[in-house]
Amino acid sequence: METNKLNAIALCLLIFILALNATGYAQDSRPNQAITQPTSTALWNGFYGRFRLSERLFWDAQFHYRRVGDGDTDYVGRMGQIYNRHALNYLVNDRLSISLGPVLRLNFTPQPGNPEFEDVVLEPRIWHEYLFAMPFGGNMAYHRVRIEHRWSRSNAVGADWIFRNRWRYKFYMNIPINNRRLIPGTFFVTPDVEIIMQSGKPVVDSPMEDLRINPSIGYIQNPRLKYTVGMMYTTGQTLDAGYVYTSRWILRTNVYISLDFRKKEARFPGARLED
Incomplete structure (x- = not known):
């Protein structure tokens, strides 16, 4: 009987010591400073449609075609994502608009031809947005709060689904160059900065998903069409290891189309609050 007790105590002590060693190893294996991944590149081509349905109601339709650098080919080496975002947008007044809608993103394999990865994985989201416009130095400054609820998984065969929330704040302006x-x-030139935070059970020590610095230059062709082009730098924590940071340069080109679907007699000049 005494022998059994001693064996039990010895076993408990052994488990305790092994646990201490494992903990010490885990702590020792964590670096004492942040690690930044090699800088990557990408090309994002965006289409932004804004269609007026009534005096205060709009339909937003957004499409992104994204490529990423791969091997010796920067920016366009392989497919990255195809991004579809839609929403109904309500113009509360000339200083506030709110949006609600779905997103469907297609994530392409990081290693084309590798059977360990699926060619395409779907990533659905629900998003809502609150856009505030404020006069600033003779122009308008915009504060955008966007919240996304996303279901995603990696392209690895058999990968599990995870759920996260994204909390996004963006500040930007459109400053005319050759006109008042x-x-x-x-x-026009657009200073643009956005921080993207994330939360959820998989997010242990990586709450900052992305910091985006995205200056661009644009041209207004007519009231229905404008273009922008810019080079964006981003950095953020990786999901699995908060001490590992990403670093990306992304060339962005965008086309913005605004159409009015109301009957002609219902159209009249009014306040416009646009992204």
């Missing part, structure tokens, strides 16, 4: 106002024929 943003009218057709105007070039």
Whole structure:
């Protein structure tokens, strides 16, 4: 009987010592400073449609075609994602608009031809947005709060689904260069900074998903069409290891189309709050 007790005590002590060793190893294996991954590149081509349905109701339709650098080919080496975002947008007043809608993103394999990865994986999301416009130095400053609820998994065969929330804040302005106002024929510059936080059970020590610094230059062709191009730098924590940071340069080109679907007699000049 005494022998059994001693064996039990010895076993408990052994388990305790092994646990201490494992803990010490885990702590020792964690670096004492942050690690930044090699800088990667990408190309994002965006289409932004804004269609007026009534005096205050709009339909937003957004499409992204994204490629990423691969091997010796920067920016366009392979497919990255195809991104579809839609929403109904309600213009509360000339200083506030709110949006709600779905997203469907297609994530392409990081290693084309590798059977250990699926060619395409779907990533659905639900998003809502609150866009505030405020006068600033003769122009308008925009504060955008966007919240996304996302279901995702990696392209690895058999990977599990995970759920996360994204909390996004963006500040930007559209500053005319060759005119006093943003009218057709105007070039403009857009200072643009966004921080993206994330939360959820899989997020242990990596709450900052992305910091995006995205200056761009644009041109207004007419009231229905404008273009922008810019180079964006991003950095953020990786999901599995918060001490590992990403580093990306992304060339972005965008086309913005605005159409009015109301009957002609219902159209009249009014306040416009646009992204």
